[in-house]
Amino acid sequence: MTGNGGxxxxxxxxxxxxxxxxxxxxxxxxxxxxxxxxxxxxxxARNVLxxxxxxxxxxxxxxxxxxxxxxxxxxxxxxxxxxxxNVNEGRAEIRTYLGAAQRKEALRGADFVVNAxxxxxxxxxxxxxxxxxxxxxxxxxxxxxxxxxxxxxALRTIPVLEEFARDMEEVCPNALLLNYSNPMAMLTGYLxxxxxxxxVGLCHSVQVCSETLLKxxxxxxxxxxxxxxxxxxxxxxxxxxxxxxxxxxLYPEIRERAARKNLAEKHKDMVRFEYIRRxxxxxxxxxxxxxxxxxxxxxxxxxxxxxxxxxxxxEYPRRCVNQIExxxxxxxxxxxxGKITHERSHEYxxxxxxxxxxxxxxxxxxxxxxxxxxxxxxxxxxxxxxxYVDGTGVHPTNVGRLPLQLAAMNLSNISPQxxxxxxxxxxxxxxxxxAAMMDPHTGAELSLDDIVSMCDELIAAHGEYMKDxx
Numbered sequence: 001m002t003g004n005g006g007x008x009x010x011x012x013x014x015x016x017x018x019x020x021x022x023x024x025x026x027x028x029x030x031x032x033x034x035x036x037x038x039x040x041x042x043x044x045a046r047n048v049l050x051x052x053x054x055x056x057x058x059x060x061x062x063x064x065x066x067x068x069x070x071x072x073x074x075x076x077x078x079x080x081x082x083x084x085x086n087v088n089e090g091r092a093e094i095r096t097y098l099g100a101a102q103r104k105e106a107l108r109g110a111d112f113v114v115n116a117x118x119x120x121x122x123x124x125x126x127x128x129x130x131x132x133x134x135x136x137x138x139x140x141x142x143x144x145x146x147x148x149x150x151x152x153x154a155l156r157t158i159p160v161l162e163e164f165a166r167d168m169e170e171v172c173p174n175a176l177l178l179n180y181s182n183p184m185a186m187l188t189g190y191l192x193x194x195x196x197x198x199x200v201g202l203c204h205s206v207q208v209c210s211e212t213l214l215k216x217x218x219x220x221x222x223x224x225x226x227x228x229x230x231x232x233x234x235x236x237x238x239x240x241x242x243x244x245x246x247x248x249x250l251y252p253e254i255r256e257r258a259a260r261k262n263l264a265e266k267h268k269d270m271v272r273f274e275y276i277r278r279x280x281x282x283x284x285x286x287x288x289x290x291x292x293x294x295x296x297x298x299x300x301x302x303x304x305x306x307x308x309x310x311x312x313x314x315e316y317p318r319r320c321v322n323q324i325e326x327x328x329x330x331x332x333x334x335x336x337x338g339k340i341t342h343e344r345s346h347e348y349x350x351x352x353x354x355x356x357x358x359x360x361x362x363x364x365x366x367x368x369x370x371x372x373x374x375x376x377x378x379x380x381x382x383x384x385x386x387x388y389v390d391g392t393g394v395h396p397t398n399v400g401r402l403p404l405q406l407a408a409m410n411l412s413n414i415s416p417q418x419x420x421x422x423x424x425x426x427x428x429x430x431x432x433x434x435a436a437m438m439d440p441h442t443g444a445e446l447s448l449d450d451i452v453s454m455c456d457e458l459i460a461a462h463g464e465y466m467k468d469x470x
Contacts, residue, residue, distance in 0.1 A: 032061050032357065035110040035172075037164060038117035039065035039096075040072030042079060043327065044180070048114055049080055050342035051350035053088040057357045058350060066097045066106040073098055075331060082340045100163075107164070108171040112353050115164070115179045119156040120465050122320040128461045129153065130317055136454045137300055138445050141288045142316045144182040145235050146413055148442050151420045151435050152458055154186035156465045158424035161187060165195035176356065176393065178202055178349050184234040184367055185417045189382035192369040194425060200394045201367025201382065202348045203234055205284040210242055213282050214250075216269055217257040222250060229386070231374060231399040233410045233417075234367050235285035236293060237384040238402065254282070270309045271297060279405050284365075284384075288315050293413055295444030352389050359391030368396045375400055376407045381414045412440045427468045432459070 034052060039045045045065070052058040063080070067073040077096050084092045097106035107113065119125070129149035130140060143149020168175060177199045179188050188201030210228050214220060225245025232238045242250045258273040271287035283290060291297045291311045298313070299305060306313065334340050344350065348364050355362035366387035370377055373385045373396045387396045402410065416439040423431030436442050436451045446454065459469050 032058070032111040033064060033109050033172075034058070034061045034353070035064040035066060035106050035113045035175075037066050037106075037113060037115045038181070039076045040067035040069040041116045041118070042072060042076045042331075043323075044116050045076050046079055046083065046342070047345050047347055048116075048180075048349045050083050050087070051344045051347055052353065053083055053092055054342060054344040055350045055354050057354050059088050059091045062093045062095070064095055064097060064106045064110065066103060068099050070098055079334055079340060082334070082338050083342050086339070086341050103164075104167045104171055107167050107175075110168075110172040110175045112349075112356075113164075113168065113172070113175050113177045114349055115161070115177060115181050117157065117160065117181055119153070119160050120462070122317070122324070125153070125156060125462060125465060126317060126320060128458065130314060132458050132461060133454060135457075136446055136450050138442060138454070139298055139313045140316075140441075141292050141298075141312055141314070143292070144316060145185075145285075145289060146183065146293050146416065146441075147439055148436055148454065148458070150183040150186070151416065151432065151439065152462065152466075154183050154190075154420045155424055155432065155469070156462065157181065157187055158190050158421070159468065161191060162195070165191060165197045168197050169195070174198075176200070176352075178352060179367075180349075183417070183420075185382040185413075186420050188234075188367045189369065189380075189417060190421050190424060192382065193380060193421070198393060200352070200364075200387070201234065201384075202352075202364070203284070203367070203384070204347070205235065205286070206230055206237065206365030206384065207346045207348075209237075209239055209282070209284045212269075213239065213242075213254065216267070217254060217261065219250070219253070219257070226250075229399075230284060230365055231383070231385045232283065232402065232406065233377075233382065233413060234384050235283075235289055236410060236413060237284040237365065238406050239282045239284070240399075240402070240406075251281075255280070258282075266310050268310060271311070274309065279409065280403070281406060288312050292441050294409065295440045298441060298445075300445060352394075355389040356391055356393070361388050361390045363388055364394075366394055366396065368394070371396075373398055374402060374407075376402055376404070377410055378414060378418070380418065382417070429459075429469050432469065 036045050065076055073096050129143050129152050133148050140149055177197050179201045181187055184201045191199040222244045227243045229241040230237050258276045262270055262273045269287045271291045276282050297305050297309055351362050364387050367382050367384050370379050370381045370383045374383050385396050385399050387394050416435045419431050419435035432455050433452050436455055459466050
């Protein structure tokens with residue numbers, strides 16, 4: 001699970017050092033190992049590991065970079081080595097590990113493991129996840145979290161995570177795995193239910209949720225000192241409460257302003273503002289994501305809704321192309337003068353590691369197995385709730401019951417998530433069909449026969465990536 005089953009060895013060792021006066025937190029550096037799986041995701045690796053090098057308690061870590069793409073792995077090594085020199089006085093030790101043959105050594109003795117893999121990448125897998133459904137009339141925006149694209153991504157990724165977990169159970173059984181890969185709820189949910197690895201799933205959207213909302217509604221003056229409660233599932237966690245520094249409820253004004261803005265102008269967050277109007281609450285992830293998590297907005301029968309709610313169909317492939325092109329230019333600039341630097345970002349990873357190492361509580365929005373934290377969602381679901389991190393691990397908090405309409409929205413996503421996990425565990429092709437059938441967008445658009453045919457075509461097209469179902 002997420003730290004409830006026992007004490008982290010690392011946190012215990014740190015507290016003993018402090019007790020004996022060997023170190024004075026937070027200025028000291030502690031020798032630990034951080035393994036980054038999917039280090040070829042260079043920009044993200046730079047952010048997370050750059051954050052670690054900007055954190056006094058983490059600066060002297062041994063950093064293991066693992067990937068199956070040699071060129072991208074080399075790029076990451078070059079860039080992170082430059083950051084290590086420029087902001088960390090070379091204190092970290094950076095090593096690279098390439099391919100399955102070196103994976104176990106990359107993980108051996110790790111205290112923290114960061115997972116950021118994307119199995120199959122943009123080409124061929126992401127392209128396939130968009131183009132084949134499009135033949136059946138099923139359009140998507142992002143397709144990495146839910147929908148047929150999210151289901152296929154989970155089925156490609158879980159077998160790889162199973163191998164990671166098996167290695168970790170052997171060579172770093174006490175490590176904390178920080179999962180950043182999507183589909184978050186399916187991958188993290190699998191790891192927490194079917195492996196012994198301590199795991200928490202992390203997303204970017206919780207940190208910026210209320211700030212984004214208040215800025216979009218010209219309420220920046222309420223940002224400082226605000227109080228909030230966010231809970232639900234990944235990419236559909238709800239801003240349940242938001243108050244100003246004096247404890248005044250901001251939702252009445254938010255609802256009024258959001259409704260007025262959606263009527264007055266076209267903007268990029270119209271889907272989530274419609275959530276506020278119809279459901280009463282704002283949610284964490286962007287409108288382009290949430291447009292495909294329900295049966296309401298992307299509808300062949302009502303094509304005018306795409307324009308009305310400014311829904312960017314095929315958005316993720318466009319982003320991938322732009323990111324690939326942008327990365328090549330950025331890489332050239334970085335490598336040209338070697339002057340790359342870094343400032344600590346809002347990503348949770350370094351703050352979690354710091355909280356464990358120093359045994360100092362830190363609050364996050366984490367993805368954990370439900371176990372009753374949200375009473376009206378299934379216990380086996382992966383939910384996103386406030387958690388406290390300290391030297392003994394990650395501790396979720398009880399939220400109680402969600403408003404019924406919000407629980408219903410979450411349940412519509414949880415059902416296909418759980419079925420996709422079961423498909424991965426049992427290798428039962430019928431479970432894949434059932435996950436797709438229960439997906440709210442897919443089920444609203446396609447017949448049962450077309451859903452089965454589409455799944456069969458996707459499985460065949462993904463070939464070796466889905467060899468368990470060939």
